[in-house]
Amino acid sequence: MAQPPGRALIVGAGLAALRGAESLRAAGFSGPLTIVGDEPHPPYDRPPLSKHVLTGAVAADATTLPGRHGLAADWQLGTAAVSLDRQARTVHLADGRALPYDRLLIATGTRARPWPNPHEGRLSGVFTLRGRDDAAALRCALAAGPRHVLVIGAGFIGCEVASLCRQLGLPVTLVEPGPTPLSRVLGSTVGGLIGAIHAGHGVAVRCGSEVEWLEAEGGRLVRAHLVDGGSIATDIAVIALGAVRNTDWLEGSGLSADCGGVDCDARGYVLDTDGQPDPHIAAAGDVARFPHPHYGGRRVALEHWSHAVAQGIHAGRLLAGAGPEVPYGALPTFWSTQGDLVVKSAGLTEGADAVAITQGDPAAGRFVALYGREGRCIAAVSVDSARWLPAHAELVAARAPFPPRGAATDRPKAVTILEPGLP
Amino acid sequence: MSPSADASSGPPSGLRVSVDLNLCQAYAQCCYAAPRHFRIEGHEALFYDPAPAAQDRDDIERARVACPVQAIRVEDPERGA
Amino acid sequence: MPDATLLNQVKDFANRPNPYPIYARLRENPVSRQDDGTEEGTWVAATHGTIASLLQDPRVSSETLPPADRPRTGNPLTDLIVKPLKDWMMDRHRVFIFRDPPDHDALRSAVVHQFSRERVQAMRARSDQLVADLLDEKCGAREIDAVDDLAYPLPVTVICELFGVPREDEPKFHGWATQLATALEPDSLSDPEIRAENSRTFDAIGGYMADLIKDKRKHPGDDMLSGLANHATPAGVKMGDYDLIATSILMLVAGHETTVNLITNGLLTLLRHPDELERLRQDPLRAPRLIEELLRYEPPVQFRTRRTLSAIDIAGVTIPEGADLVLLLASGNRDGAVFPDPDRFDPDRVGLRHLGFGGSLHYCVGAPLARFEAEAALTALARRLKAPRLIEDPPPYRSGAALRGPEHLRVAIDGIA
Numbered sequence: 001m002a003q004p005p006g007r008a009l010i011v012g013a014g015l016a017a018l019r020g021a022e023s024l025r026a027a028g029f030s031g032p033l034t035i036v037g038d039e040p041h042p043p044y045d046r047p048p049l050s051k052h053v054l055t056g057a058v059a060a061d062a063t064t065l066p067g068r069h070g071l072a073a074d075w076q077l078g079t080a081a082v083s084l085d086r087q088a089r090t091v092h093l094a095d096g097r098a099l100p101y102d103r104l105l106i107a108t109g110t111r112a113r114p115w116p117n118p119h120e121g122r123l124s125g126v127f128t129l130r131g132r133d134d135a136a137a138l139r140c141a142l143a144a145g146p147r148h149v150l151v152i153g154a155g156f157i158g159c160e161v162a163s164l165c166r167q168l169g170l171p172v173t174l175v176e177p178g179p180t181p182l183s184r185v186l187g188s189t190v191g192g193l194i195g196a197i198h199a200g201h202g203v204a205v206r207c208g209s210e211v212e213w214l215e216a217e218g219g220r221l222v223r224a225h226l227v228d229g230g231s232i233a234t235d236i237a238v239i240a241l242g243a244v245r246n247t248d249w250l251e252g253s254g255l256s257a258d259c260g261g262v263d264c265d266a267r268g269y270v271l272d273t274d275g276q277p278d279p280h281i282a283a284a285g286d287v288a289r290f291p292h293p294h295y296g297g298r299r300v301a302l303e304h305w306s307h308a309v310a311q312g313i314h315a316g317r318l319l320a321g322a323g324p325e326v327p328y329g330a331l332p333t334f335w336s337t338q339g340d341l342v343v344k345s346a347g348l349t350e351g352a353d354a355v356a357i358t359q360g361d362p363a364a365g366r367f368v369a370l371y372g373r374e375g376r377c378i379a380a381v382s383v384d385s386a387r388w389l390p391a392h393a394e395l396v397a398a399r400a401p402f403p404p405r406g407a408a409t410d411r412p413k414a415v416t417i418l419e420p421g422l423p
Numbered sequence: 424m425s426p427s428a429d430a431s432s433g434p435p436s437g438l439r440v441s442v443d444l445n446l447c448q449a450y451a452q453c454c455y456a457a458p459r460h461f462r463i464e465g466h467e468a469l470f471y472d473p474a475p476a477a478q479d480r481d482d483i484e485r486a487r488v489a490c491p492v493q494a495i496r497v498e499d500p501e502r503g504a
Numbered sequence: 505m506p507d508a509t510l511l512n513q514v515k516d517f518a519n520r521p522n523p524y525p526i527y528a529r530l531r532e533n534p535v536s537r538q539d540d541g542t543e544e545g546t547w548v549a550a551t552h553g554t555i556a557s558l559l560q561d562p563r564v565s566s567e568t569l570p571p572a573d574r575p576r577t578g579n580p581l582t583d584l585i586v587k588p589l590k591d592w593m594m595d596r597h598r599v600f601i602f603r604d605p606p607d608h609d610a611l612r613s614a615v616v617h618q619f620s621r622e623r624v625q626a627m628r629a630r631s632d633q634l635v636a637d638l639l640d641e642k643c644g645a646r647e648i649d650a651v652d653d654l655a656y657p658l659p660v661t662v663i664c665e666l667f668g669v670p671r672e673d674e675p676k677f678h679g680w681a682t683q684l685a686t687a688l689e690p691d692s693l694s695d696p697e698i699r700a701e702n703s704r705t706f707d708a709i710g711g712y713m714a715d716l717i718k719d720k721r722k723h724p725g726d727d728m729l730s731g732l733a734n735h736a737t738p739a740g741v742k743m744g745d746y747d748l749i750a751t752s753i754l755m756l757v758a759g760h761e762t763t764v765n766l767i768t769n770g771l772l773t774l775l776r777h778p779d780e781l782e783r784l785r786q787d788p789l790r791a792p793r794l795i796e797e798l799l800r801y802e803p804p805v806q807f808r809t810r811r812t813l814s815a816i817d818i819a820g821v822t823i824p825e826g827a828d829l830v831l832l833l834a835s836g837n838r839d840g841a842v843f844p845d846p847d848r849f850d851p852d853r854v855g856l857r858h859l860g861f862g863g864s865l866h867y868c869v870g871a872p873l874a875r876f877e878a879e880a881a882l883t884a885l886a887r888r889l890k891a892p893r894l895i896e897d898p899p900p901y902r903s904g905a906a907l908r909g910p911e912h913l914r915v916a917i918d919g920i921a
Binding site for chain 3: 409
């Protein structure tokens with residue numbers, strides 16, 4: 001029943017690629033395996049890049065992931081894939097070579113969304129944060145003792161960098177067009193509670209504001225001008241405007257792909273523009289947009305560490321031809337370490353029509369928020385309360401009635417239902 | 424830039440550690456087992472050293488097996504694990 | 505007939521040497537109601553999944569101790585004023601294993617803050633020395649009692665040194681600890697005589713601790729009790745005297761009554777699996793994995809009790825609000841759905857998520873210390889005992905069903921290396 005081994009090719013050399021490769025081997029694939037990465041580095045772990053690499057506690061090059069040992073893979077690093085020819089089953093590389101495949105895993109991930117003005121984006125003092133080299137460069141700049149750091153965008157990376165600057169004792173301003181930090185993902189109710197904690201640690205939070213342009217002197221950033229007319233003197237700006245999926249190289253391949261990801265079916269095979277699966281190609285990690293069974297088949301592309309692991313493993317098994325082809329549907333989970341604060345989540349908040357604090361006390365800085373939609377639990381977020389999250393994840397997985405009824409330890413006597421404040 | 428067939432950073436014998444921080448619930452057992460390489464910051468933020476020195480491998484192993492949620496992964500090429 | 509319930513068979517002393525077949529029968533229903541004569545009944549969770557789920561469920565409370573109720577003395581002043589006051593203080597300052605957050609978290613954080621990595625590392629080295637000394641004392645012997653000669657004195661000395669209890673006072677704790685450990689045995693809490701004795705013991709040990717705390721305030725040492733008595737946590741938590749007394753009693757009792765079982769169960773298991781004993785002798789670095797497997801296979805704490813604050817639907821049944829729960833940790837550890845071939849002792853298992861130290865908020869505070877003490881003891885026993893043989897199998901057991909372990913473990917040897 002297993003296919004003949006053939007040649008396996010993985011495009012991308014991040015977490016999903018590495019776990020996909022391991023899974024392919026563990027599922028019995030014994031043929032030649034090639035892994036292509038555009039960066040010169042072997043697979044590394046990204047979460048430390050926005051945390052302990054920036055504090056200097058961990059060197060950027062120490063983040064190499066475990067798992068390469070014993071893979072028997074041919075690593076082609078430092079050269080990007082530039083196109084895919086599905087008829088010829090060949091991937092073309094930037095250095096002109098062409099790699100044939102019988103099974104292909106697309107795991108090219110994302111890149112940081114650049115500052116809209118390319119000239120300003122290249123100024124000295126302006127950073128994005130996605131790769132290992134980005135983190136090393138930003139670490140150098142923060143270690144040099146800047147007078148002020150501006151973080152543009154209060155998503156997870158923005159909040160992590162801003163709170164970490166406070167740990168380093170650096171003055172920092174966090175500018176965010178939304179009503180609160182993290183409002184796009186967590187809503188303004190919970191985002192406001194977390195933003196207040198950061199403000200309490202000295203982060204200058206400026207919500208409802210946007211940077212219009214970056215001013216330089218002698219090629220160095222000196223000031224950011226806001227749309228409302230104000231300005232902020234700063235020698236560092238970290239652009240944290242989210243990510244763009246690396247799908248450019250798939251143009252012309254006939255696959256259904258855009259800047260939001262490459263489309264997959266429920267099993268994980270990529271879809272062509274006619275919606276037909278290509279049984280030789282799977283996708284995993286940030287770049288894969290797939291119908292999530294827990295959310296009514298809504299198509300999502302998830303930038304979560306655990307998702308890269310779980311979907312990488314799933315795709316590896318799929319391409320190895322091991323076992324039945326089952327839909328992938330792990331409950332989405334993520335964490336974000338913001339300074340010393342740990343924010344974790346289970347489920348997806350999108351579409352929530354209510355939120356309630358079910359454990360702890362926001363005033364004490366530790367709580368769990370449970371999100372509901374049409375009377376069912378759909379997501380939960382813990383703030384410095386990780387041990388309560390699994391019980392809430394069970395409610396989400398079971399689509400339990402929202403709000404939860406009955407007494408519980410550390411639960412407010414009357415659970416108040418709030419507007420989540422999602423965009 | 425020329426592609427390398429077996430890219431690795433650091434010595435080949437280097438230990439590699441990663442922790443699934445989704446699973447981690449700050450039980451801090453790793454911090455007691457290998458205090459030089461794991462610590463809790465604040466209430467539940469785990470710091471870990473992703474590339475500990477090889478001479479500390481026994482304590483790293485103690486940390487790995489003691490984790491109540493089995494969130495720690497260690498690669499130790501010298502021990503073939 | 506309540507007497508016939510599986511839970512009562514678990515408690516039955518006759519089954520102490522091997523309760524595992526009863527657990528296997530209990531696992532036929534992941535959560536079952538055991539008739540205890542009350543309307544709610546006692547509910548037993550016996551599978552890994554249901555125990556893990558209930559351990560982390562906020563609807564499950566640890567406040568299971570019945571209200572304090574000291575015996576009357578006949579003296580009206582004592583019975584009408586002192587007794588209610590003492591009962592009230594006792595309830596208000598009960599130990600944190602019987603409390604829920606947020607109180608639990610604050611008290612525990614103070615302990616964890618003092619239970620520093622440095623202190624534990626120091627005790628790790630100290631354990632090796634203590635084990636060496638204890639075994640040296642028996643060097644000419646042809647028989648040892650692993651309990652009296654090693655497994656009991658080691659953790660007792662460690663916890664007393666950690667808390668700065670003077671060496672000469674150590675023996676006072678033996679009787680106190682044995683008595684107070686009954687608080688973890690469900691039936692003893694409904695026995696008025698045992699409760700009365702517990703109250704008297706608590707007063708005695710409490711009086712001793714109050715004096716010791718005063719002394720630690722005047723002459724602070726480099727010990728945990730001095731730390732707890734004199735310093736707040738970074739978050740500003742500092743225990744009042746009554747909480748401090750209760751907490752230090754808890755730590756001292758736990759230090760006396762749990763690790764002894766881990767070490768003794770460990771040696772017993774190794775003597776029943778001589779191949780594993782030999783492998784440990786040749787490779788002491790197997791100890792950490794072996795100890796985790798021991799915590800699965802023969803956990804020192806077999807079960808813990810809880811109470812439901814709301815009705816809970818789980819595994820096809822509804823546990824009513826206000827029901828007593830028994831989380832049968834040792835049974836979850838033998839659940840074949842999670843641990844293949846669960847009755848086999850196999851230190852090479854991977855991804856072991858045992859329930860030996862409980863889980864979630866109440867995960868054993870002393871776990872790191874227990875691991876180091878067990879490692880020190882078991883590696884030294886494996887290395888130094890010459891041709892060890894069990895004299896009695898099964899050995900005689902201590903009375904506890906929750907805190908379960910041999911009373912004595914007599915081992916014949918050809919000497920100590």
